[in-house]
Amino acid sequence: MHPFQYQRAESGDQAVAVVAKNPDAAFIAGGTSQVDLLKEGVHQPSLLVDVAGLPLRQITDFEGGVRIGANATNTEAAYYPAIQARYPAVSEALLAGASVQIRNMATMAGNPLQRTRCPYFRDLDQPCNKRTPGSGCAAIGGYNHVHALFGASAACVATHPSDLAVALSALDARVQTTGPRGSRTIAFPDLHRLPGTTPHLDTVLEHGELITSIDLPAFAGRSHYLKVRERASYAYALASCAVALEMDGAKIKRARIALGGVAHKPWRATPAEALLAGQQPTEKLFQAAAAAAFADAKPLEHNAYKIPMGRNLLVRALLETSGLQPLQGPAGTAFAASVGGMAGQVATPN
Amino acid sequence: MHNLVSALQPGDTVPNGPLPDGSTLFERRGRPIILAFAPTEWDPAQAHQSAIFARLSQEFGSGVAFAEAAPEAWHSLDYRGELAIHLGVAGQRALLLLDEEGVLRWKTVVEPGQDIRPGQVLAALQALRPEPLDAPDLAAASTEVLTGGMSRRTFVMATLAAAALLALPSVVAAAPETALPSPPPTDNRSAMLPVELNINGKSHRLQLDPRTALLDALRENLHLTGTKKGCDHGQCGACTVHLDGHSALSCLTLAVMAQGKAITTIEGLAKGDTLHPVQAAFIKHDAFQCGYCTPGQIMSASALLADQHTRHGSAVEIREAMSGNLCRCAAYPNIIAAIQEAQRA
Amino acid sequence: MLTEATGQPLDRVDGRLKVMGGARYTAEWDLPGLAYGALATSAIAHGKVRTLDIKAAQQAPGVLAVLTYLNAPRLQPMPEKVGGTLFRGEGGITETLQPLQDATIAYAGQPLAVVVADTHEHARYAASLVRITYDEAKPELDRATASRQTLPEAFTGSKEEPLQVTVGDPRSALAAASVKLERVYESAITHHNPIEQLATIARWEKRNGADYLTVYDTTRGVDTLQEVISASLNLPKDNVHIICPFIGGAFGSKGWLYAPALLTAMAARVVGRPVKIELRRQDMFSTAGQRGATRQTLSLGATRDGKLTSLQHDTQAQTSMVSGYTEPCARVSRMMYAVPNLGFAHHLSHLNLPSPCPMRGPGETVGGWALECAIDELATELNIDPVELRLRNYADKNPETGKPFSSKHLRECYARGQELIGWAARNPKPRSMREGNSLIGYGVATTMYPAARREASARATIFADGHALVQSATHELGNGAYTIFRQISADALTLPVNNVRFELGDSALPKAPTTGGSATTATVGPAATAASEAVLSALKQLAARDAKSPLFGASEEAIEARDGRLVRKANAAQGETYAAILKRAKLPSISAEGTAKPGDEREQFSFYSFGAVFAKVRVDEASGSIRVAQLCAVYDVGRLMNPQTARSQFIGGMSMGLGATLMEATHYDARNGRAVVRNLADYHVPSMADTPDILVEALNIPDPHISALGARGIGEIGCVGTPAAITNAVFHATGQRLRSLPLTPDKLLKALAS
Structure with missing residues (x-):
C-alpha cells in the first residue's frame, strides 16, 4: 500500500473542498472496495478523506419514493421495509451480492462506485487503460471470460460489477451529489460512462464530487433482479438483469430493463423496452424482447456464452416479474434473485 | 489481589503458604523445591517445549538430574488454587524455585497470551549453570557451592525446574526481559497516528501507520491472533469480527477508521471459561477441521444469531447467510448443524 | 476394563483451542524483534532479469535489507532425494529451483527480491518499489508444442508407481473388441487454496558458537523441511529446528515446495533478526503448488455383455521448467477393474508455469474422473445400468500386479449407496426428470484410495x-x-x-x-x-x-x-x-x-480403500447452472479410529471434489503465462451455499493386514469419485456429456447449443 495521509471529514462541504483541491485525494467510506484496491496498489491516493462519519445514513420516505443516504449500509437498505416491499429488485440485488459482512460495511454510495473485476485491472504488471491510461488493454486478445458484450471500445472491454447499480438503473434512480461546483442530480443511467477512449473514468462524477443520497422515485409497478454466478453465493454475476414493469390492466404500460455483467455500465436494453410497451405479456413476446436486447451483442473470444445466458435470463426475469412464472424465492430476498438456487434438497424459503 | 510474586526478587525469602498436601512452605525447608503454577488445560502449541525438554535432559545429563531430585520436590499446582491466590499469581502461569533456606532463586511469571521463548530458557539456565559448560562432573560435587552462592543441589533443581516447566501441560515461561535482543528503533515514526481501539471491552492505545488494517493491528500489534488472515482482500471471511455488534471484515477496515466502534474478536466471545453457545456447538458438531477459518465462522454465526433478519433462518437461509465464510476443509454441513443447535438454545 | 478409546466419536481434543482462537498457527508466533519480509515477483514467465533497481526500496521507511540474486546468501542445490522420495528429475516431486540464486526466470510470480522492513506495511510498500527489467523470452505455454516433453519412469521415483505400463496387449484387444469407446477428457489447473496462506518465521541464534536456526513454517513435513533447509544452507541437521503445531489446511500444498521457507531463512540471516514472510493470496497461485491441467485419453474395449477386454489410459500432464512432477492419472485405472489387457502412459510437457505438486487425490481425482466417466459412457453405449456394469467387471485381485486386495468390500458400498440415494426410484432415461426450472439427474462413480503405510x-x-x-x-x-x-x-x-x-x-x-x-x-x-x-x-x-x-x-x-x-x-x-x-x-x-x-504383507497384498459415490444434481438449463442436490457415499476404509472426525474428512473431501467438478479453475494468460485468476473472488472454492446435504457411511470393517489397528487412511478418498458421480449425474439430467472440468455454465450452454 502506498503511503497516504488520513483525515476525518468534518462536513460534506469540507470533505469536498479538501478532495477537490488535491488531485491525489480520495474519499473513503465503507472501505470494502477502496481498501482492496489500496492493497492491490491500483489506487494510490496521497490523502484519504473519511466520509463515513458524515450524517448521511438516514433512509427516509421522500416524494412518494425513498431517499437513501449515501452512508446507509447495503444491509440497512436491503432490509428497509419500504424498499423490500416496493422496490424488491433493489433488495434482491443487494442481498444476492457479496456477503453479510461486506453488506454490513459497504455503503449505498460506495457500492455503485466499485470498480471492474477485469483481472488485468488488478495486475500492475499488465497493461490496462483503466488503471494506467495509455498502457493498452490486455483483456482484448487475453482472457476475456467476464468481459463486455455491449458498448466496449478498442481501449477497454471491462464490465461493471455492481448488482445494485443494475437495479438502480432499471428503476431510474437519481443520484444527489455535492461537488466543487455545487449540488446536482444525476439520473442513475447517466451516472456510469462507456469506456470510449477514457476508460479510466468510470462515472460522470467530477473529482471531489460526493454522492449524498440515492433517490428511488415513486414507482407503482413490479421489479425483480436475477443473477447467474459460477458459485451459488458470494460471487460476482456472470450475467444479471433487473426488470421494472408497470402494468396497465393486462398490458405492459412501461418496461425498463437493465442488464448486468455485459457492459461498462448497467446496460439499458432500450430495444427490448420499446418492444414490450403496450403489449400483452406472453413468453413469446418476452423471447422476442430478449432477442432484441442481445441483437447487437459483440462477443469476444471467451464471453459468447453470455448471449444465450443473458437472453434466457431476461426471458425468465420477465416471466417472473409479470407473474407468468412464480419467483424462485420470496420477493426482495437473495433467493428470488439467485438463479439455480442453493445446493441441497431443501426448497428455497417462502 | 496484590501480586506478591511480582514483588519478590531473587534473594528474597518467600512467605509461608499452604501446599495442597496440607504441608506448608516453611515445613518444606531443608531441601529446594519448585512451585509450578499452570492451567490444567492442554495446549499443543507447547510441543516444542517438550522438544527442548528432551534436549535439556541430554545437555544436563538426565540421569544425574533426575536421580537426585525426588519428584515430590516439585509441585505442579493449579493456578486457580489456594497457594496461587496466596502468592498473588492466580490466573497466571508462574514458576518459582526456592532453595533450602526458602529463598527465591529463580522465578518467572507469564502473562496470559505470552509464550515461552526457547532460547531464553536456555539462556536463563546457562546463567544459573556453573562453569565449565561442557562435561561437568555434577555428581561428584553434591554439596559444592556454585555460581551465585547456589548449592549444587539447588542447581540440579533449577535444571529440573526447567524440565518440569517444559514438560508440564501448558506451563510456559519467559526469561527476564534483559535476555531479549531489543529491536532497533524504527526510523520513521512521523507517519504514525495515535489510534485508540476498543476491543473486547478494553481500550488499547496504539501508534499506527494509517495503512494498518484492523486485522494487522489485531494480529501484529496486539497479538490477538484469533482473528485470521486468509486472503487479505475480503474474499474469504476468516478475518470476521463484530463492529458495534455486526459482522465485518477486519482486513478491509483501516484500523484508524475502527476508532469509536465496539470491536469484538473471537477472544472476546466466551465469558471467561464459559464458551458462547456457538463455540460449544461447533465442538459438539465437529464444525471444523484445520480450525483456521473457524474464528471467522463463529463470529459470523454468532452475529447471525443476534440479528433479527437471520436469527431464525432455515438451513437454506443459513447456507446463504454464511457463504461469506469459506471453509476449505468444507465442514459446512457440520457448521449448519452447529448453528441450528445454537438456534434452539 | 476401560472402553477402547479408538472407534469412539471423541470430540476433537484441540477443539476448545480452535473455537476460542487459541490454536497458534505459523504466522502467529510472537518473536521479539520480529521483522517482516515481502516478495517482489517476476512479471514475466520466461527469460532473465536484466536490471534490478532496489535503491528506492532500500531508502523507503523502515527497510532493513533488500535481497536479490545479486546479494542473497548462496544455497546448495536441492537434494536428489529426501527420505526415499525423488526430488530431482522427471517424475520428481519438488521444484529444484533454489530462490534468488541467479537471474533465470521460469515462471511468472517467481520471487525475485525479498524486502525486509520493521513493519508489515513498510515491507509491502517497499517491495512495490523494486524496479525490475527483463530480457524476455517467449514463454512455452502449450502442452502440445512444448519443446521439452518426456516420459517419466516413475512417480516420485517410487518402484511401486511406474508411470508407463502395459499388461497384456491392450491395443490389439481394443482393435478386436466388439464395443469400442475412445474419449478425451480434460481438466483445468486447480489450486489447493488452504485458507491459511503459506508463512514462515525464521530466527538465527548462536549457541555455543554455532549457528542455530529455528523455523516456524506452515509445513506438513517438519523432518523433510529440516533436511531441505539444512542441506540448502549447509548446516548440520541438528542445528535446524522446525516447528508447526497447527496447519490451517494443506490439501497437498505446504509439503513439497520450499522457496518461501528458504527465502525467510536467508532474509533473517541477512538482517540478524527474526523475519516473517507471509505469502499474499496471489502468491499462493505461483509459489504454493497446483494441480496441473491434464488431457487424458481413455480407450475401452468391451464385450456386448459389458466385460472389459481392454483399458488404455494415456495422460498428457504438464509441469514447470524446474520440476518433474507428473500428475499420476492412471492410479485408478491401474487397479479398479478386472481387465486382462491394461495399459497406461504418462507424457509430460515442461511449461513456463508455476510448479505443480500433489493435490488431494493426486492422479486419482482427475484420473479417476476420466475413467469413471468413460465407464458411464460405456454403460450408456451398452444400455447397462452403470452400477451393474461396474459389478460385471469387479476385480478381486489387482489387475496390474495380480496380488489379492488386503480387504475389499466394494459390493456392499454399491448396494448401500444405491439405497441411500434412491437409485432404483430414478428414471434411468437421460433428460427424463424435472423439478420446476431444473432438470434432475443421478450419477454414480466408484472411488478408491491407495492404503499407504x-x-x-x-x-x-x-x-x-x-x-x-x-x-x-x-x-x-x-x-x-x-x-x-x-x-x-x-x-x-x-x-x-x-x-x-x-x-x-x-x-x-x-x-x-x-x-x-x-x-x-x-x-x-x-x-x-x-x-x-x-x-x-x-x-x-x-x-x-x-x-x-x-x-x-x-x-x-x-x-x-x-x-x-x-x-x-x-x-x-x-x-x-x-x-x-x-x-x-x-x-x-x-x-x-x-x-x-510395514513388512512382508506389502509383498503379499494390494492395499486399497474403496467406496461408491452417488450424486443427485439440479441443472438450470437456461443459465447453465448446476447445483448438487445430494451426495451419498459409502466407504470401505478399514476400521475407523474416530467416526466423527472421519465423517468430517469424508465430507470435506467430497466437497473439494465438488469444487473441482463445478467451479475451480485457474487460468493463465495464453500469451504471457501470467495468472489471470489469482484471488478468492475469481477462484471459486465451494461456499456453504454450494454444499449439499451429504450422507456418508463407512463399513468400518478392519483391514486384517495393514496393521494391528486395521485402519486405512481417509483423507483423500472423498475427493476421488465425487467428480465423476456429479458429471455422470449431469449427463443423466441433460443428456450432455461434458468432458472438460470444471463444468461451468459457459460449457454447459455451449454443449446445449450444439
Missing part, C-alpha cells in the same frame, strides 16, 4: 502423576491427528484418553514422514502403539527388579498392562499403578521410543 517413530513418556505423553513429528492439519493419536495411545497404554496427550509438529520429536497420501493413521498409529508398548516394557522391567513391587521377580512376559496398572497375567490382583512404580523409583517419568513400519 510408511515407517515412523514415536516416544511415549509416563509421568509419576499417572499421565502420559506420546510424541511424533507428524502433523495436525485438520485430519484430527491430536485426537486420534491420543485415542490410539490411550488404548496402547490402557489409560483413559484424558490422561494421555499427544504432541507433534516439531522436528525434535521422533521422526515421521511428511503427512500426506492418506497414510498418517496407518503410519503414525502403529508407531504410537509401538512407543507405548516400549515404555510399558521399560516400566515392567523396573517393577520386576524392585523388591518392594508386587511384580518383583516376574518375567516381562508374565506382566500385562490393564487400566493404568501393571499386573501379573496369572493374577490380576497382583499389581500396581504406573505412578506407584515411578514414585518408588524416585523417577519423575520414564520414556521409550518405538518405531513401526
